[in-house]
Amino acid sequence: MVDLSKRDLLKLSGLAGGAVALGSGLSGCGLGSSANAATGLSPEKNTLFASLPEYKLGSKPVVGDMMRITFLGTTPLERLTQSCSSVFVELGNGECFVFDCGAGVTIKYTTMQIAYSKMRKIFFTHLHGDHTSDLTHIYCFGPQGDAKSPLYIWGPSASGVQDPVDGTYYDDGTLNFAYHFREMNRWHTESQSFVPTRYTDSEGDGYDIFATELNWRNGDTSRSWTTRPSIPKPPSGQWVAYEANGVRVSYFPAIHGRAGSVSYKLEWKGLSMIFTGDTKPNRFLIENASNGPTPVDVLISEMVVPPQFWATKLSGQSDPNNVEYQLALKNSWAVQENSHTPQKALGYILNEIAKNGKPPRLAVGTHFQAEDDTIVPALADIRSWYSGPFTVASDFMVIDVTRDAVTPMRAIVSDYAWNPPPADPRSGYTDDPKYKDKRPVNPYAPMAPLAQFDPWLLAHVIPPCFYDQEDLSCVTPYPPPYKSE
Numbered sequence: 001m002v003d004l005s006k007r008d009l010l011k012l013s014g015l016a017g018g019a020v021a022l023g024s025g026l027s028g029c030g031l032g033s034s035a036n037a038a039t040g041l042s043p044e045k046n047t048l049f050a051s052l053p054e055y056k057l058g059s060k061p062v063v064g065d066m067m068r069i070t071f072l073g074t075t076p077l078e079r080l081t082q083s084c085s086s087v088f089v090e091l092g093n094g095e096c097f098v099f100d101c102g103a104g105v106t107i108k109y110t111t112m113q114i115a116y117s118k119m120r121k122i123f124f125t126h127l128h129g130d131h132t133s134d135l136t137h138i139y140c141f142g143p144q145g146d147a148k149s150p151l152y153i154w155g156p157s158a159s160g161v162q163d164p165v166d167g168t169y170y171d172d173g174t175l176n177f178a179y180h181f182r183e184m185n186r187w188h189t190e191s192q193s194f195v196p197t198r199y200t201d202s203e204g205d206g207y208d209i210f211a212t213e214l215n216w217r218n219g220d221t222s223r224s225w226t227t228r229p230s231i232p233k234p235p236s237g238q239w240v241a242y243e244a245n246g247v248r249v250s251y252f253p254a255i256h257g258r259a260g261s262v263s264y265k266l267e268w269k270g271l272s273m274i275f276t277g278d279t280k281p282n283r284f285l286i287e288n289a290s291n292g293p294t295p296v297d298v299l300i301s302e303m304v305v306p307p308q309f310w311a312t313k314l315s316g317q318s319d320p321n322n323v324e325y326q327l328a329l330k331n332s333w334a335v336q337e338n339s340h341t342p343q344k345a346l347g348y349i350l351n352e353i354a355k356n357g358k359p360p361r362l363a364v365g366t367h368f369q370a371e372d373d374t375i376v377p378a379l380a381d382i383r384s385w386y387s388g389p390f391t392v393a394s395d396f397m398v399i400d401v402t403r404d405a406v407t408p409m410r411a412i413v414s415d416y417a418w419n420p421p422p423a424d425p426r427s428g429y430t431d432d433p434k435y436k437d438k439r440p441v442n443p444y445a446p447m448a449p450l451a452q453f454d455p456w457l458l459a460h461v462i463p464p465c466f467y468d469q470e471d472l473s474c475v476t477p478y479p480p481p482y483k484s485e
Contacts, residue, residue, distance in 0.1 A: 041371075041372040041373035041376055042371065042372045042373060043371045043372070043373045043374075044371070045371065045372055046081070046370050046371050046372065046375070046394055047372050047375075048370075048372075048375050048391065048392060048394075049370065049394040049397065049410055050410070052397065052408055052409055052410035053407075053409050053410065054409065054410055054411075054412050055398045055409035055410060055411045055412065056411075056412050057112065057113055057411065057412070057413065058113070060400070062090045062091065062092055063092050064092045065092055065269050065270075065271070065402065065403065066091070066092040066400065066401065066402050067089065067090070067091055067092070067268065067271045067273070067297070067400075067401040067402075068089070068090045068091075068398060068399070068400050068401070069087060069088070069089050069273060069298055069300075069398070069399040069401065070087070070088040070089075070090070070112060070114075070396075070397075070398050070399075070411070071086075071087055071088075071366065071393045071394065071395055071396070071397045071398075072086040072087070072088055072105045072108035072109055072112065072395060072396075073085045073086035073087075073100070073101075073102050073103075073104065073105040073108065073395060074366045074367065074368065074370060074393045074394055074395055074397075075367065075368065075369050075370070076130055076278075076304075076367055076369075077130070077369070078102075078103045078104045078130075079369075081370075081394070081395065082369070082370065082394065082395050083102065083103060083104030083105045083107065083108050083395060084102025084103040084104060084105065084130040084131065084133070084134075085100045085102045085105075085130060085131050085277070085278075085366070085367055086098065086099070086100050086101045086102060086105040086108070086109075086134070087099040087100065087275050087300060087366075088109070088112075088114060088118075088119075089266060089273065090118070091247065091268055092269075093245055093246065093247075093268070095121075095245055095247055095268075096118040096119070096120075096121065097121050097122075097123060097249065097266065098119050098121065098122045098123065098138075099122075099123050099125065099264060099275045099277075100123075100124060100125055100131040100132070100275075100277065101119075101122060101131070101132065101133075101134045101135050101138060102129070102130040102131045102132065102133055102134060103129070103130060103133045103134060104134065105134045106134045106137040106138060106141075108395055108396070110417055110418075110419055110420070111396075111413045111414065111415075111417045112396070112411060112413065113417065113420035114420065115145065115146055115147075115419075115420045115421070115422060115423035115424070116138065116141070116142035116143075116145040116146055116147035116419075117142075117145070117146040117147050117148075117149075117422065117423050117424035117427075118423055119138050119142065119147065120142075120147060120149060120150070120151055120152060121152045121154075121242070122135065122138070122151070122152065122153050122154070123154045123155070123241065123242075123249065123264055124153065124154065124155035124156070124174065125155075125156075125254060125256075125261055125262055125263060125264065125275070125276070125277025125278065126155075126156060126254070126256055126257060126260065126261035126262070126277060126278065127155065127156070127172065127174070127177055127260075128257060128278070131277070131278070132177075135153075135181070136181075136185065138151075139151055139181075139185060139207070139209075140185055140188045140189065140192070142206060143189075143192065143197040143198075143205070143206025143207055144192060144195065144197075145419060145422065146422035146423060146424040146427045147206050147424075148196065148197055148198050148199045148202060148205070148206040148424070148426075148427075148430060149198075149199060149202040149203070149204065149206060149424075150202070150203060150204040150205070150206070150208040150209065150210050150226075150227075150228070150231050151206075151207075151208070151209050151210070152209075152210050152211075152212075152234060153174065153178055153209060153210070153211040153212070154174070154211075154212045154214060154241045154242065154249075155173075155174030155177065155211070155213065155214065155262075156173065156174060156213070156214050156215075156216045156260045156261060156262045157173045157174070157213045157214060157215045157216055157217075157223070157260065158170070158171050158172050158173035158176070158260060159172050159173075159258045159259040159260035160259055160260075161258050161259055161260075172260065173213050173260065174211055174212075174213045174214070175211055175213045175223060175224070175225040177211075178209055178211035178225055179211075179225060181209075182209055182227060189207040190434075190435075190452065191452060193207070193433055193434040193435055194433055194434075194435040194436075194447050194448050194449050194451060194452065195433050195447055196430035196431060196432065196433050196447075197430075197433065197434065198430060198431045199424070199426040199429055199430055199431070200426075200429045200430065200431050201426065201429070202426070203228075203230065203231050203232065204227070204228045204230070204231045205228070205434075207227075208226070208227045208228045208231060209225075209226065209227050210224065210225075210226040210227075210231050210233070210234070211224060211225050211226070212224045212233070212234065212236060212241065213225075214241055214251050214262055216253050216254075216259065216260055216261065216262050217253075217259075219238045219239035220238070221236035221237065221238070221239075221240065221241060239251060239252065241264070246268055246269060247266065247267070247268045248266070248267045248268070249264055249265070249266050249267075250264070250265045250267070250288075251263065251264050251265070252265070252284045252285075252287075252288045253282075253284050254276060254277055254278070254279035254282070254284070255279050255280040255282050255284075256277065256278040256279045256280065256338075256339045256340075257278070257338065257339055261277060261278065261279060262277070263275065263276040263277055263279060263284070263285065263288070264277075265288055265296070267292070270294065270403065271297050271401055271402075271403070272292060272294075272296045272297050272298075273296065273297060273298040273299070273300065273401070274288065274289055274296050274298075274299045274300060274301075274360075275300045276300065276301045276302055276341075277302065278302050278339055278340060278367060279301075279302065279339075279340075279341060280337075280338075280339065280340065280341060281341050281342070281345040281346075281348070281349055285301070285349060286349060286352045286353055286356070289353045289358060289360065290353055290356040290357075290358045292358070294358075295358040295359055295360055295361060296358070296360045296361070297360065297361045297362070297401050297406055298360065298361065298362050298363075298364060298399055298401060298406060299350075299353075299360035299362070299363045299364065300363075300364045300366055300393070301341060301346055301349070301363065301364070301365060301366070302340065302341055302365070302366055302367035302368070303340075303341050303342065303343050303345075303346045303365040303366075303367070303368055303378065304336060304340040304341065304342065304343075304367070304368065305343075305368065305369060305374050305378070306342065306343070306377075307329055307332035307333045307335075307336055308329065308332075309374065310328070310329075310332035310335075311325055311328035311329035311331075311332050312325070312328075314328045314331075314332070315327070315328040340367075342381075343365075343377070343378045343381035343382060344381045344382075344384060344385065346363075346365060346382060347381060347382040347383065347384055347385030347386045348385045348386075350363050350382070350385065350386040350388060350390070351385040351386045354386065354388060359388045360388070360389075361389065361401075361406045362389045362390070362391065362399070362406045362408070363386075363388065363389065363390045363391075364390070364391055364392070364393050364399075365378065365382070365390070365391075365392045365393065366392075366393040368392060368393070370392050370393065370394045375392050378392065379392075389406075391408055396410065396411040396413060397409070397410060397411070398410070398411050432446045433446060433447055433448070435447075435448045435451040435452060436448055437451060439479070441479045442478065442479065443472060443476040443478065444478070449478070450478055
């Protein structure tokens with residue numbers, strides 16, 4: 001049994017001066033993958049994350065030649081401490097990028113006081129629900145905040161996989177996803193369009209979408225779909241999803257789920273980061289992490305706990321002769337074989353990159369249930385191959401990147417945060433809403449809050465004067481007819 005205190009973890013991790021360089025001495029604990037379920041380490045705390053230096057919101061603006069990477073979702077299954085996958089990148093030139101947005105992450109964005117206007121460029125590694133599901137909240141409620149300009153989406157092309165039952169080739173690419181996503185949310189977007197949802201100088205409405213499809217096989221980026229033809233296509237190129245304002249976001253194939261997953265590399269002013277998304281161990285990553293003029297500053301890769309650990313957690317059993325455990329173990333092995341990077345495999349990949357002379361300044365494991373009883377064995381597995389700087393991501397981990405330092409921190413946040421104030425400088429300059437009523441007798445002009453209701457429904461509304469004679473709708477009633485003009 002190993003009981004790793006915070007002090008022990010600090011010592012083993014080589015944490016000094018706010019820099020993470022988790023040393024090879026951890027392997028001396030003798031904890032390999034097979035020890036995960038029996039280490040005696042706590043599943044109820046994350047000593048590594050707690051040991052990081054504090055970052056207070058707003059204390060250090062992102063300016064100059066600086067990149068900030070914030071982890072808002074770091075697990076494949078949502079839990080109170082970790083939402084599903086999302087990484088937010090902010091640059092000193094004001095550009096912001098979202099990589100994946102799985103279940104529960106918008107709560108974390110709000111908590112970090114990241115405005116909706118900073119979530120208008122979203123890059124999907126693949127179209128699994130735990131990487132896309134909170135797009136609904138960002139899209140539906142962003143225009144009610146300061147996101148009153150088009151939403152840009154990038155993601156992989158169709159898999160080309162044939163249905164084994166009826167032979168169908170489904171169009172499961174990003175363009176079809178974006179089209180049906182827009183229609184799925186039609187009732188919501190119309191019902192919310194009685195308030196302004198567009199800036200006066202915007203190329204489109206906050207409910208407009210521009211989707212670019214990234215061909216995972218040949219690097220083509222020419223296919224796109226938009227709700228409004230006048231919206232300009234973002235600049236792209238061969239294996240380059242986006243290139244503007246000195247920023248390049250390139251992509252390369254990942255191997256996850258089925259054909260049609262990608263990984264991303266962001267480069268700006270000599271700084272760089274890679275986000276793999278979910279993937280099996282592959283040589284695309286080694287190549288793209290090794291082919292730049294300098295090492296990648298932050299390499300973010302998924303890794304998963306061993307199948308034995310999954311099986312115990314899922315079945316509640318650890319006896320290898322137990323039938324439920326055996327079934328859970330077989331399923332866990334199959335999921336890993338289909339989709340994911342084992343801990344030791346990530347160590348091997350990092351070692352191969354280092355052998356090419358380009359070890360990342362910091363490597364980060366994510367998509368991982370981060371707690372003491374998983375982190376310590378994972379570090380031992382990584383260290384069996386790789387001795388460079390490495391850490392494990394948790395929600396609210398913030399990494400500041402400059403040419404001089406790569407500094408992981410732990411954000412101090414409020415459990416009671418409201419939406420942040422507007423960040424778009426155009427927030428005071430909006431067009432009239434789609435459903436408008438500009439009559440001078442309308443106390444809400446130019447908004448028309450009753451324009452979309454059937455008169456039969458309105459006839460059953462309880463008059464506000466019945467319950468509050470000081471209510472605006474009692475003092476200044478909305479005049480009939482209830483329709484937009």
